[in-house]
Amino acid sequence: MNSTLWLWLPVAAISTSAYAATYFTTEQAQQAIFPGKMMTAAFVALSDAQAKQIEKTTGVNVRTREVKAWKVEGGGVFVLDEVVGKHEFITYAVGINEDGRVAGVEIVDYRESYGYEVRNAEWRAQFIGKSSGDPLQLTQDVRNVSGATLSCKHVTGGVKRVLATYAVALK
Amino acid sequence: MTHIRRGALLAALGALTLASFGRVQAEESQFGYVYTTDLLPKGAKELEQWATWRHQKIGGYFDQIDARTEFEYGLADNLQTAIYANYAWSRAYHNGPFGATTPPEPFSYDIPGPDDHYHATRFVGVSGEIIYRVLSPYTDALGVAFYEEPTVGPGFYELETKLILQKNFLDDRLIFAFNYTYAPELRYVSDTAGGSKSWQEETDTNAYFAGSFRFRANWSAGFEFLNEREYNSYNFSHATNSGFFLGPSFHYGGKKFFVTATFLEQLPWAGTHADTVPGAISGGRDYDNDFEKYRVRIKVGSYL
Numbered sequence: 001m002n003s004t005l006w007l008w009l010p011v012a013a014i015s016t017s018a019y020a021a022t023y024f025t026t027e028q029a030q031q032a033i034f035p036g037k038m039m040t041a042a043f044v045a046l047s048d049a050q051a052k053q054i055e056k057t058t059g060v061n062v063r064t065r066e067v068k069a070w071k072v073e074g075g076g077v078f079v080l081d082e083v084v085g086k087h088e089f090i091t092y093a094v095g096i097n098e099d100g101r102v103a104g105v106e107i108v109d110y111r112e113s114y115g116y117e118v119r120n121a122e123w124r125a126q127f128i129g130k131s132s133g134d135p136l137q138l139t140q141d142v143r144n145v146s147g148a149t150l151s152c153k154h155v156t157g158g159v160k161r162v163l164a165t166y167a168v169a170l171k
Numbered sequence: 172m173t174h175i176r177r178g179a180l181l182a183a184l185g186a187l188t189l190a191s192f193g194r195v196q197a198e199e200s201q202f203g204y205v206y207t208t209d210l211l212p213k214g215a216k217e218l219e220q221w222a223t224w225r226h227q228k229i230g231g232y233f234d235q236i237d238a239r240t241e242f243e244y245g246l247a248d249n250l251q252t253a254i255y256a257n258y259a260w261s262r263a264y265h266n267g268p269f270g271a272t273t274p275p276e277p278f279s280y281d282i283p284g285p286d287d288h289y290h291a292t293r294f295v296g297v298s299g300e301i302i303y304r305v306l307s308p309y310t311d312a313l314g315v316a317f318y319e320e321p322t323v324g325p326g327f328y329e330l331e332t333k334l335i336l337q338k339n340f341l342d343d344r345l346i347f348a349f350n351y352t353y354a355p356e357l358r359y360v361s362d363t364a365g366g367s368k369s370w371q372e373e374t375d376t377n378a379y380f381a382g383s384f385r386f387r388a389n390w391s392a393g394f395e396f397l398n399e400r401e402y403n404s405y406n407f408s409h410a411t412n413s414g415f416f417l418g419p420s421f422h423y424g425g426k427k428f429f430v431t432a433t434f435l436e437q438l439p440w441a442g443t444h445a446d447t448v449p450g451a452i453s454g455g456r457d458y459d460n461d462f463e464k465y466r467v468r469i470k471v472g473s474y475l
Contacts, residue, residue, distance in 0.1 A: 061342055084342040087424045088388040111426065114212060114474075139310050146248035147212025149309045150343060 023119065024093075024108045030070065030078050033095030033104035038073035042170070050168050057132075060161040069170055076103060077170050083158040085112045086150055094127075094162045100171075102127045105159060115151035123152070127159050132167045136160035199424050203433025203468035204395050205381035207348045208304050208314035208337040211245030216475035218242055219255075223468040225275070228458040229450075231265025235275050235463070237295075249307075253300040257322070262290040267458070268450025276460040280326060282364040296324020308337045326359035326368075344385040346393075352377040355405045373411075374402045375461075383420060391422040395433050401460060403446045410444035414457045416466065428473045435466040 024032065030039050044067040046054070051062040068080040075098030082089040091109035096102060105127045107119040117123065126142050135141050138149075142156045200219065201207050211217060221239040241255035259277045264287075267273025271285035283289040300320045308314030314337035322329040331354040338347050354375040361368040377400070383393030397416040403409035418435035439455030441462075451459035458464075 063342070084344060084385075087426070114215065144310065147215075147245075149307055153309045154342065 022109045024106060026080055026093075026108070029080070029093040029106045029108050032106050033078060033093065034072050034076065037076075039070040039078055040073075042069045042071045042077075043067065044069055044169050046165070046169055053168055054161060054164045058157070058160045058164045060157040060164075062161065067165055067169065077166055079162045079165070079170075080108065081158055081162055083154040085110075085154065086115065087112060090118070090151060090155065092155055092158060094159055096163065096166050096170075100131050100163070100166060102130045102159065102163070104128060105155070107155075112151065115148035117145040117148040118151045118155050120145070130159070130163070132160075132163040136163070199422075199429035199472050200431050200470050201346060201383055201391065201422055202348065202381045202393070202395055202420050203431055203470060204397055204435075205348045205350050205379045206302070206316075206318060206333065206335045207346065208306075208308060208316040208335050210249065210251040210302055210304055210316070211243055213245045213248050215245040216243065217472055218475055219470055219472040221468065221470050223466060225461075225463040225466050227464040228263075228266040228273075229268065229453045230270055231263070231272070233261075233263045233266035233275075233463060235259060235261040235277075237277070241300075243300075249304040251300075251302045255298050255300070257295040257298060257324070258293065259295055260290075260292045262288075264288045268448060275463075279358065279360050279460075282361065284364075294324065296322045296327055296329075298322040302335070308339045309343065313338055327356070329354055329356040341384075345382070346384075346391075347382045348380070350377065350379040352379070372403065372405055374405050374407070376400045376402070376407075381420065383422065389423055389425055391424070393420050393422075394418065395420050395435065397435065399461065409446040411446040411448070412451070412457045412459045412462055413441060413444065414462045415440045418466075428471065430472075431468075431470040433466075433468045435468075437462065437464050 046062065046065040046067060051065060054062050070078040072078055077096045079094045081094065082091050088111040093106045093108055094102060095104045105124045110116055110119060123145055130136060136156055136159060138144050138153045138156045144152050219241040223237040225235040227233055237259045239255050239257050241253050243251060243253040245251050261275055261278055263274055264272050272283050272287045272289050274281050274283065274289055277293055277295050278291050281291060298320055302316055302318045304316040306313060306315040316335040318333035318335055320331040331352060333350055333352045336349045339345065356373045358371050358373065359368050360371055378398045379395065381393060381395040383391045385391045395418060399414050401412040403411055415438040416435040417438055418433060420433040422431045423429060437456045441452050441455055441457035443452060448459050451457060456464060
C-alpha cells in the first residue's frame with residue numbers, strides 16, 4: 001500500500017487561513033445601537049405558549065427559550081441572540097425602540113469562513129424602522145447578498161423572531 | 172509510476188501557489204457521493220483531494236483506490252467551475268467471475284492471465300466541471316442545479332450530465348439531496364489478450380439520494396443511498412449491471428478545511444440483465460466493472 005501514499009500528497013501542500021472574528025463585546029454592541037444609554041439586564045424565559053405564538057406568527061423556529069434582553073434607559077430593549085450559520089452560530093444583537101421598531105442590528109460574533117457580508121452597514125441598515133408587522137422576508141423586503149444567502153436568511157429570520165419576542169414577552 | 176508521482180508533486184506545488192492568495196470563502200462537499208446545490212461564491216477558490224477505496228469482489232483479493240485532485244472556482248454566485256486530475260491504483264487476484272483475476276474498469280485495457288497477481292497504477296484522465304444553480308434551497312422551495320463534466324484520458328472519453336436537487340429543513344441543518352446522472356463513455360479496449368482494440372460504448376446512469384443532519388456545530392452525520400446502472404449502449408439498451416449501495420456519511424466543516432467520509436456496502440439486490448457478464452453476480456451482489464462489496468470515500472478540502 002506504500003505506493004498509494006502519493007495519492008494524498010496534494011493535501012500536505014494545503015495552507016489556509018480563516019475569516020472569522022468577534023467584532024463586539026456585549027457592552028460595545030449595546031453602545032453601538034444605543035449610544036450613552038444605561039442598560040439593565042432583563043432576561044426572560046419564554047413559556048411554551050409564548051414560544052408557540054412566536055413560531056406561529058413568524059414561521060421561524062424558537063431554538064432556545066432563554067431571551068437575553070436588557071431594558072434601555074428611557075425606553076427600548078436590547079436583545080443578544082444567535083442564529084444558525086453554515087458551520088456555527090452567528091451571534092448578533094437587535095436594538096428595539098419603545099415604539100417596537102428596530103433601532104439597529106449589529107453582528108457581534110461571526111465564526112463562519114464566508115458570508116461575512118451580513119456585517120455590511122448598508123445591509124444591516126435595511127432593518128432600521130422594521131416592526132413585527134413587516135414581512136421581514138429575504139428577497140421580499142430584505143435584500144439578499146449573493147454568496148451570503150444562508151447568513152442573510154438566518155439573520156433576517158432572527159430579527160423577525162426577536163421582534164415577535166418583543167411583542168409577546170418584552171414589552 | 173514516475174510520471175504519476177511527478178503529477179502529484181506538481182499538484183502539491185499548485186496547491187501551495189494557490190494557497191498564497193485570495194481571501195477565505197468556501198463551500199464544501201456535504202456528502203461523499205451526492206452533490207448539493209451549494210456552490211462557491213463568485214471569486215472563491217477551493218482545493219479538494221478525494222480518495223475512494225473499493226474493496227472485495229467475488230473471491231481472492233481486490234483493492235482499488237481512485238484519487239482526484241480538484242481545484243474549484245466560483246465564476247458567479249450561481250455558477251461554479253472546476254478542473255481535476257483522476258488517477259487510480261489497483262491490485263487483484265482471483266477476484267472475478269469463475270475465480271479469474273479481473274482488473275476493474277479503469278484498468279480494463281489490461282488483460283492479465285486468470286491466475287496472475289495483478290497490480291497497476293494509471294492516470295485516468297483530466298476532467299472539467301461546471302455547475303449552474305437555477306434555484307437556491309435558501310430562497311426557493313427547492314434547490315435545483317445542473318452539472319456537466321467532460322473527461323478526457325488515454326483511450327477514454329466521458330460526458331457526465333447531472334440533475335441536482337436539494338431540500339433543507341430545521342433551519343437548514345437537515346439536508347436532503349438527490350442526483351440523477353447520465354454519463355455516456357467511449358473506451359478504446361480489446362476483449363481478448365493481444366486482440367485488436369476498438370472503441371466501445373458504455374453508459375452509466377446513477378440515482379443517488381442522501382440525507383444529513385448537523386447535530387452540533389461543525390459536525391453532520393447522515394446516510395447515502397446509491398443505485399448505479401451500466402449499459403453497453405447510449406440508449407439504455409444492452410443493460411449490463413445494476414448495484415445498490417447504502418451507508419453512513421460524516422462531515423466536519425470548519426473555518427479552514429472540511430473532511431467528509433462515506434462508508435458504503437453493496438446491498439444484495441442485484442439482478443441479471445441482457446448483457447450481464449456470466450458469473451459477475453454472486454450472493455445477490457454485482458461485482459463487474461465499477462462494482463464491489465465495500466467502498467470508503469474520503470474528501471478533504473481547503474479554502475484558498
